[in-house]
Amino acid sequence: MSKRDRTIYWTGFGVVLALLILAPFMLPEFWKRFLTEILIWGLLAMSSDVLIGYTGMVSFGHSAFFGLGMYGAAAAILIVSPPQLVLAVIFGLVAAAAVSVFVAYFSTRLREIYFAITTLIFSQIFYVIIFTWTELTGGENGLTFKRPELGIPGLWSTPFTTETLHWFVLAVVTASYLILRRITQSPFGMVLQSIRENEARTRAIGYPVERYKIVAVMLSGLFAGLAGVLYAVQNRFVAPDFVFFLVSGEAVIFNLMGGIGTLVGPILGAGAFLLLREVFSRLLTEHYLIPVGIIFIAMVIFLPQGMLGFMRRWLNR
Amino acid sequence: MSFDGTSVQPLVQVEDIHTYYGKSHILHGVSLHVGAGEVVGLLGRNGVGKSTTLKTIMGLVHPSEGKVLLAGQPVTNLPAHKLARLGIGYVPEDRRIFRLLTVAENLRTGLDRTGVTEARRQELLDKVFAYFPVLAERRNQAGGTLSGGEQQMLAIARAMMLEPKIILLDEPTEGLMPRMVSQIRQIIDVLHSEGVAILLVEQNVPLTLAASQRVYIMEKGAVRHHAVAAELKVDDPVIHQYLGV
Amino acid sequence: MIPWDLIVIQTVNGIVTGMILALVASGLTLIFGIMDVVNFAHGELFMLGAYMGVIVLAATGNFWLALVLSVLIVALLGAALQIVTLRPLLGRDPLMTILVTFGISLVLQNYALWQFGPVARKIQEPFSGRFQLFYLEYPYYRLLIAALSAAIIGGFWLFLKYGKFGIWIRATTQDRLMAQAMGIPVPLVLTVSFAIGAGMAAASGVLFGPLVGVNHIMGLDWVLKAFIVVVVGGMGNLGGSVLAAIFISLLEAYASIWVSPAQAVIASFIVLILTLLFRPTGLFVPTPK
DSSP, X not given: OOHHHHHHHHHHHHHHHHHHHHHHHHSOHHHHHHHHHHHHHHHHHHHHHIIIIIIOOOOSOHXXXXXXXXXXXXXXXXXXXXXXXXXXXXXXXXXXXXHHHHHHHHHTTSOHHHHXXXXXXXXXXXXXXXXXXXXXXXXXXXXXXXXXXXEETTTEEEOOOHHHHHHHHHHHHHHHHHHHHHHHHSHHHHHHHHHHHOHHHHHHHTOOHHHHXXXXXXXXXXXXXXXXXXXXXXXXXXXXXXXSHHHHHHHHHHHHHHOTTOSSHHHHHHHHHHHHHHHHHHHHGGGGHHHHHHHHHHHHHHOTTHHHHHHHHHHHO | OOTTSOOOOOSEEEEEEEEEEXXXXXXXXEEEEEOTTOEEEEEOOTTSSHHHHHHHHHTSSOOSEEEEEXXXXXXXXXXXXXXXHHTEEEEOTTOOOOTTSBHHHHHHHHHOOTTOOHHHHHHHHHHHHHHOHHHHHTTTSBGGGSOHHHHHHHHHHHHHTTOOSEEEEEXXXXXXXXXXXXXXXXXXXXXXXXXXXXXXEOSOHHHHHHHOSEEEEEETTEEEEEEEGGGOOXXXXXXXHHHOO | OOOHHHHHHHHHXXXXXXXXXXXXXXXXXXXXXXXXXXXXXXXXXXXXXXXXHHHHHHHHOOHHHHHHHHHHHHHHHHHHHIIIIIGGGTTSOHHHXXXXXXXXXXXXXXXXXXXXXXXXXXXXOSOOOEEEETTXXXXXXXXXXXXXXXXXXXXXHHHHHHSHHXXXXXXXXXXXXXXXXXXXXXXXXXXXXXXXXXXXXXXXXXXXXXXXXBOTTHHHHHHHHHHHHXXXXXXXXXXXXXXXXXXXXXXXXXXXXXXXXXXXXXXXXXXXXXXXXXXXXXXXXXXXX
């Protein structure tokens, strides 16, 4: 990126970040939590973008990573008393990492379509296990629990408020974004993109494509799991519904609407989708997915680069 | 305008075609023409755009600039299946017969057109089996089980089923034994005697010069030389220049 | 103590479900084989078929009319969907077709919920009548389902093998470009193939309707199983799909003797994983050299 582009980018980044930090002071209660949810789903979609946008692999497995991160956090919160935030994060990440290794091992050798189907089925495998293993997971009804306190174990802790939770989530999501941005712009990220452009040629040059893919899946799974942890902490509730493959599908929708391969686009996409859902459900009660779905289909056909891609082209004119 | 000075509408005319594959600029303003019933050769090294030119005429690839005319009518952006029905037959490099269909089914894909009576179908089949007896023997075998030479014959026979006015042949003798090469030569002559025009892309220079009335030579995506075949010898410096043999 | 009577009953059940699954999967594998589209909306076409069956049956009282009309209506819908949403995507990244069909499935599901509500509807069996199968009174209708599904698949196979359009479908599946070069109207073939796949899904929905309640999410389970069947049977392989469908249904049926049906589905997941590990081109397909 040129110097001028870089200044524009970081200024924009700073402005958006400032707005997000100040938001809790300006918004009513409902919208504060709404904004936090957008950030969490945005993180999930961002993790999915690593695979779709950078490596060129459509995955429906994100609900598995998200869900296991969620349940891992729930486990930490329920087992250790009083519930510790740090433990929740660790348990969640470990659970998500384990699942992603499993999924990565089986699916990465497969061509795109087989990969998509297989990841979908893995989501369902976990869904069925969680749904039926009622003694461990609470089955259909899920688990409820208290929210852990923000703090460093042994030093200090204070309960979350809506505002502090928002800032905490914002901090985590921003850090994740910066880390992922760094990674996708590194040599490793370049190889991923080259796999997306032309896998055969990348392999012919000598890169161990499968290994790169496995790392990509694990990276993606880790951040999806992190999103799951955040969700559990925010909502104090987990359920098998979040492991159902439709959740992965929504993440993919956020990706497309925002802009595949942009990392920040998916967050925009999540915001747009959730906003549209709010608007339409106030107008049409529960059937908001019909107009939103149609908008999505139209975007795939006419605007596949998503909102960000559209803005980019519009700005370049 | 043909070389003997008379002006007859050529059957196929390609005017200043530019074709891209993605960002690669493959054809840089190709122009050529084939008259009705003429055999025209297209020579050039590998990668100069000969196959792409054929594909553009066949409508399998659309040019970003330029025109393709069939009997004077612009057909530049028509889809391939319409061009096939308008009378262009195509025999690609590596044959590409339908491997999982039988020989008879392969031929049938060309026969299943409107306006072909049952009698005519039988006539065409009989004719093609007479030219290619080995196909008659193997008519119920899957295309993929045929040898390379047999597949080439099937590819040509299949195109003949369209009763085309022109057949685009892309390197028909590639990888064939000398006996089969002369068989291909015979087929070209037979088709010519029946008034079918042929645009022949080949690496085999002697065959091309012997079978064609005119030849074009391409290099780097454009036509560089045009001559009457009879006036060009195999060891001509022009041949040497563009084909580096 | 082997429960032989249960095993026989489950064998029959497995074959019945297997034939329906085979019919659903055939449509899916046809669509995938010919246009490389993973039709996520296939389960919803199944569901809409069942609902059309409910409506026509309520209006006319004739099950067979319901079956035929439902197939026609959903086939037309399928053709329309293909023309509007999939044709523009031809030649683009195949990823986009996955997204589009996923979007369609969401819209159709919610449309059904909106139009028909969450309460399940019932399709009446065309005839009752049971025979004695051990201690069960087994409905003849279930046997009819299996027979009809087999007949439809068989008819489709004959059409593919001998019909003019069937050869067009096979040629287009093998080599779309050369099919065009042979004058085959490929865009039309693609649309009709999608319509046929949709019709087969609808037929399955109507046939299966009397066995369960018809509701807006009935498609989800089926699309998942159908995907497993298609992968295990070999993408684009009709015979493989049929065998895989019966195989997986039998396995699940036997598994439910010992575990709950919700857990029995794990059997199909295991088959999938094993197939992917050892015979990724399909369990019943000879590994290519």
